[in-house]
Amino acid sequence: MKHFALAALLIASVTLIGCGSNSNSDSSNINGTWNATLMSNGGGSTAFTFGTSLKVNGDNSLSISNFSFTSDSACFVSGEKESGSFTLSGNFNGQVKGSFGFSVLSGSPSGNTLTLSGTANGNTISGTWSLTGSGGCTGSGNFTMTKM
Numbered sequence: 001m002k003h004f005a006l007a008a009l010l011i012a013s014v015t016l017i018g019c020g021s022n023s024n025s026d027s028s029n030i031n032g033t034w035n036a037t038l039m040s041n042g043g044g045s046t047a048f049t050f051g052t053s054l055k056v057n058g059d060n061s062l063s064i065s066n067f068s069f070t071s072d073s074a075c076f077v078s079g080e081k082e083s084g085s086f087t088l089s090g091n092f093n094g095q096v097k098g099s100f101g102f103s104v105l106s107g108s109p110s111g112n113t114l115t116l117s118g119t120a121n122g123n124t125i126s127g128t129w130s131l132t133g134s135g136g137c138t139g140s141g142n143f144t145m146t147k148m
Helices: 002-019
Strands: 032-040 046-056 062-069 081-092 095-105 113-121 124-132 139-147
Touching: 046 081, 046 124, 062 081, 113 139
Parallel strands: none
Antiparallel strands: 032 046, 032 139, 046 062, 081 095, 095 113, 113 124, 124 139
């Protein structure tokens, strides 16, 4: 009887572990370090590159840290403020899918806004970007972000 009870307890424990809460589900595949490449429309040249760390909050907003442009731009010299969102549409075998939004507001010079809108699919986010502002700080194109 002791062996039966021990076996039953072991089976129940394994079952509960398998069915329990999984902290890696939902949007956790978005959490981490990402590198982005933004390509210009028409010419196909690289317009911007940046790196950042993302973490999805419970309200679908993004906590953004360690953001920095890795390409030089007169449109974004210093003091940028970033914001973003991620809305989960599926998690299939650990491959997160969902809609992604991200924006960067320039500090100096002020008034320039870079906006990204796309779709996350596993360790890649892709979509379109646009830049609005003054002094030649306008443009659009496609982007790809890759999780590192």
